[in-house]
Amino acid sequence: MELRTLEYFVAVAEERSFTKAAVRCHVVQPAISQQIQALEKELGEPLFERLPRQVVLTSGGAALLPHARACLAAAASAVLEFADRSGLLGGSFALGTVGGLEGTVIPRLLGEYHRRYPQVAVSLIGASSPSLLAKVRDGEIDAAVVAGPPDGEPAVVTSRVLLEDRIVAVLPAGGRPANRPMTFDEAVRSPVISYGPDSGVHAFIRAAFAAKGLRLDIAYATNDVALQVALVAERIGIALTSHASPVLAADPRFVVVPVEPAIRLRKVFVWRQGTRPSAPLRAFLDLWTELSGRGELSEPASRDEAGTGAATGG
Template identity: 85%
Template sequence: MELRTLEYFVAVAEEGSFTKAAARCHVVQPAISQQIQGLEKELGEPLFERLPRQVVLTSGGAALLPHARSCLAAAAAAALEFADRSGLLSGSLALGTVGGLEGTYIPRLLGEYHRRYPGVSVSLTGASSPSLLTKVRDGGIDAAVVASPPEGLPASVGSRVLLEDRIVAVLPAGSRAANRPLRLHEAARSPVISYGPDSGVHAFIRDAFAAKALRLDIAYATNDVALQVALVAEGVGIALTSHASPVLAADPRFVVVPLEPAIRLRKVFVWRLGPQLGAPLRTILDLWTELSDGPTLAGATT
């Protein structure tokens, strides 16, 4: 069982097509098919069910997939380890981010990482916290900044706290004193502008309303904080949004007030735990420690 064959197998599994897998691996389709047939013969059972328009994993293929990914990851980590030892770090780093991070030290972290390790190809994916957390857990991306879910993080990921955040209410200017908290039952009586159900922040607001036996009806659901407050300025309703967003800087069009009771959450940097971290991920964690004076590390294997 060769690494190249496992690479072809994973490509077919992820693409659902021999043709797409061949294009991804920069080989002709017969080469992919021949390698997969040889692997099936070696293992003694079919790995794919060939359908008219796609191929899908059999039970045997599904059993092999995590092992194949682990083997490929271990081989890549070994190669990067020795590249790192020679001072020529290369490879790739796939990161996910939620919105509202421009006011944190994430841009500085990525800027410094780019300057120190120009040989590493860094890609960013923007999405909601639940989606990104799933991608990290399943190995789709290396790490991500997410809102830590109310039920806690899965045991399979490590984490570092980026910031402590809270939800605040944004109201039209002149409608309320900035030092006068807004109670949740008051918020429930107004058209609410806030995050959609696909957002990790939504769960915190939903649970806080439920704890007070209040129904959360979001009239205007958007994860774009700038749009949320723009709608407030137009008199559409009140926004329940992240206090950490730089969009909430002093603006004469609206007033920002605390909620009562407070709704608190954390933004965290998460990555998938394993026997050994790849060199690009390990170096960004080391740089995080250097730039942030060593924040608390949860569940690390480094």
């Protein structure tokens, strides 16, 4: 029993026609018929019932079909595996990205990935977290970096934590000592500058205030953290934003203070569950594991320690 014969068998079963199967497999129709007849002789029973306008599987054919598909899938997987090992990996890798990944490990990973697998066509798709989650769920992109939803990622995706973060308040300079936290009650008494409803971070902030029975009205909504703090510098209001953003580095125009109670969030790397990841995605995940194991992917120090850090948005 040869793989090519099983390929012909699956094609006839799915097309319900020897002629259409021949077109699909790029061979002449008699070649398909001869291979199927030989397979039926080898197995000792007919696999198809030949009707005037189509062919249908017999009980024997129906029993063989899942095994044939599994054999073909295993062979294809083996080819991809050895293509990876030989450095001949090709194809495409579509990665969704939210804003503010310049200070995370993602650029380092993509750089090494490009050097190892130059034949892979990498495309970056920028969008909000909810939109990217939907694209991963629907199979439109291979993976994405998103703000993890407050109630967890959908069951249809697998995730790996990229970054732990928290929300801080940014106020005009001179209005408050940096070591004095801002409560939710104080925050709602000022015009608030924060993320828009299309941002995954927005949901974390809204949920935290709602849990305390407070309504949060965002006067100026933008997912651009640099613009948020520029508005703070103009004394329009206070910003509730990502602590990890590098634009919060020491600046005489504003002061950054903790928020109490803390609003914690995660940036996660997600991909679709239930299907075998594509070879380019598997290579990316394996590279991440390899470099992490060698200690080459340590996150930048937090802003408290080094004056900068990884950015979070979307």
